[in-house]
Amino acid sequence: MNDKPIGIFDSGIGGLTVAGEVMRQLPNENIIYFGDTARFPYGPRSAEELKKFVFQIVEFLRGEEVKFIVIACNSASSAALEVAQEHFYIPIIGVVESGARAAVQVTRNRRIGVIGTKATILSSAYVKAVHAFDAGVKVFQQVTPELADFVEKGEVVGKEIERIIKGYLKTLIEDDIDTLILGCTHYPLLSATIQKIIGKEAVLISSAEEAAKEVGEMLTRKGHKRKINEAPNYRFISSGDKSKFLELGSRFLGREIKNVEEIKLGQEGN
Ligand code: DGL
Numbered sequence: 185m186n187d188k189p190i191g192i193f194d195s196g197i198g199g200l201t202v203a204g205e206v207m208r209q210l211p212n213e214n215i216i217y218f219g220d221t222a223r224f225p226y227g228p229r230s231a232e233e234l235k236k237f238v239f240q241i242v243e244f245l246r247g248e249e250v251k252f253i254v255i256a257c258n259s260a261s262s263a264a265l266e267v268a269q270e271h272f273y274i275p276i277i278g279v280v281e282s283g284a285r286a287a288v289q290v291t292r293n294r295r296i297g298v299i300g301t302k303a304t305i306l307s308s309a310y311v312k313a314v315h316a317f318d319a320g321v322k323v324f325q326q327v328t329p330e331l332a333d334f335v336e337k338g339e340v341v342g343k344e345i346e347r348i349i350k351g352y353l354k355t356l357i358e359d360d361i362d363t364l365i366l367g368c369t370h371y372p373l374l375s376a377t378i379q380k381i382i383g384k385e386a387v388l389i390s391s392a393e394e395a396a397k398e399v400g401e402m403l404t405r406k407g408h409k410r411k412i413n414e415a416p417n418y419r420f421i422s423s424g425d426k427s428k429f430l431e432l433g434s435r436f437l438g439r440e441i442k443n444v445e446e447i448k449l450g451q452e453g454n
Contacts, residue, residue, distance in 0.1 A: 186408040189214035189417070190399065191250035193241050195226035196336050197429055198370030199256030200436035202279065205396035206254070207418070207439070210403070212410045214417045216248055222424030222448065225332055226259040227301025227368075234263035234303060240449050242272055251408055254399060255279065258367045258391060259301045262309035275402065280304075282394035283365050284313035290387050291363040294321045297356040299328045300367030310367055324359045328352045328368075335370040338432045346377055353381050365389045373436065420444045 190210075192203045196219050203217045218241055220226075226234055238260050245253055253276040255261045255268070261278025268276050287296045298310040305327045314323050331352075334345050356364065364386055366372060372390045379388060403409045410416070422429040426444040433441040 185411045186251045187214065187410050187412060188249055188251035189216045189419070191216050191218070191245035191248065191253045192256050193218040193220065193245070193253075193260075194257040194369055195219070195259065196221050196224040196332075196370075197433050197436050198332060198335060198368065198373075200433055201369050201372045201390070201392040202254060202256035202395050204437045204439065205392045206399055207416075207437075209396045209400050210409070212413065212416055213403075214410065216245065216250060216419045216421065218245065218421045218423070219429060220423045220449070221429060222422075224336060224424070225301070226257060227303050227329060227332055229259070229303060231263040231303070231307065234260050235267055238264035238268050239271070242268055242274070242276065244447075244449055246272070246274060250274070252399070252403065253277075254395060256369050256392075256395065258309075258369060259303035262304045262307035275406070277395070277398055277402065279369060279391035279395040280309045280313050280367075282398040283367065283389050283391040284310055285317055286394045287363045287365050287389045288314055288317040288321060290389065291321065293360065293362045294318070295324065295359065295361045295363075296321055297324045297326065297359065297361035297364045298367045299326050299331075299352060299356075299364065299371065301332060302327050302329055304367050310365060324356055324361055326352055326356055331374060332368055332370040335373050336432075338435070340373045341377060345374070346381065349374065349377055349381050353378070357382060361386065363387045363389060366391060421447050423447060423449055
């Protein structure tokens with residue numbers, strides 16, 4: 185039994201899709217969510233830079249005495265999960281492995297597509313993770329650099345976003361994939377539009393749901409679940425201006441956010 189909070193972080197508010205699933209699947213757990221909104225987006229940044237950010241945030245969350253950390257960002261997971269796990273004693277998981285495993289379980293024609301930021305796709309983290317489960321699966325990747333920006337602005341439906349998604353999915357549809365990994369924690373908010381374009385036969389895999397399942401399994405196996413049957417405590421922290429977080433956060437989370445703290449880590453842009 186362990187009553188300490190789970191720490192969850194992302195470059196912005198996208199990781200709230202993961203936090204929302206953790207709240208749904210593990211309703212007793214206390215959670216601290218950190219959105220590095222001052223340094224959003226992570227997608228175009230180098231692996232070196234992302235490692236630095238991840239180390240800073242993990243240090244911060246350790247200071248808040250979390251029991252477990254979820255890197256709820258594919259870009260940061262792809263660049264820094266391994267080094268962070270090597271460096272820190274606290275258990276840390278990312279969002280790539282759980283999504284890859286679910287996709288391998290689901291695909292029937294063994295042709296999987298992945299969409300994500302530049303950092304995620306160039307790292308080939310999903311290709312490696314999928315092949316660790318089934319080396320014979322064909323993985324088709326597509327960088328979708330503009331999508332997280334649209335979602336972070338709250339623009340998840342409409343003609344413009346549909347046109348952009350159509351362009352991104354064209355080759356993947358030609359490649360005859362039957363499963364698409366939403367390799368960015370911002371993308372579950374675009375599920376309806378993506379499904380409409382790719383067709384209802386294709387299965388969309390959301391890193392949010394899969395990562396939350398993994399959190400539950402880890403806590404159960406380690407005996408670290410919170411047993412107290414009182415309402416859990418949720419804290420939301422933003423490294424940048426909290427007004428946007430407050431405005432859009434509830435939609436991402438699927439429940440109301442009443443308070444957001446602003447805490448700066450390092451210098452903006454560094
Ligand atoms: N949510 C981040 C991810 O899962 C991407 C957004 C960004 O570029 O910061 O990759």
